[in-house]
Amino acid sequence: MEHTITAHEKYMICMGRGSGKTSYVECATLFAIATGKQKYVVVISANQRASSNILKDIWRAVNEKDTPFSQDYPEITRPYHIANGSFRRR
Numbered sequence: 001m002e003h004t005i006t007a008h009e010k011y012m013i014c015m016g017r018g019s020g021k022t023s024y025v026e027c028a029t030l031f032a033i034a035t036g037k038q039k040y041v042v043v044i045s046a047n048q049r050a051s052s053n054i055l056k057d058i059w060r061a062v063n064e065k066d067t068p069f070s071q072d073y074p075e076i077t078r079p080y081h082i083a084n085g086s087f088r089r090r
Helices: 002-006 021-034 048-063 068-072 074-083
Strands: none
Touching: 002 021, 021 048, 021 068, 048 068, 048 074, 068 074
């Protein structure tokens, strides 16, 4: 995963249902953005509901204080914590 992100290559996951594909993609997206390897990330899902859930999970990882992501990258998440979720304050 890390090599694919740093080399700016396409990445496709083909696994069975319930094997953690969505969680894997969410982690890869957060890694790519947090390390600055990718400026924009496109995540494609089966339908609008699934894509909305993926975006909500990524937002929750950045916005909440006690997530492992916010502990690993406090310089990214601290402005969101200070703003208390307000879009205007950021």
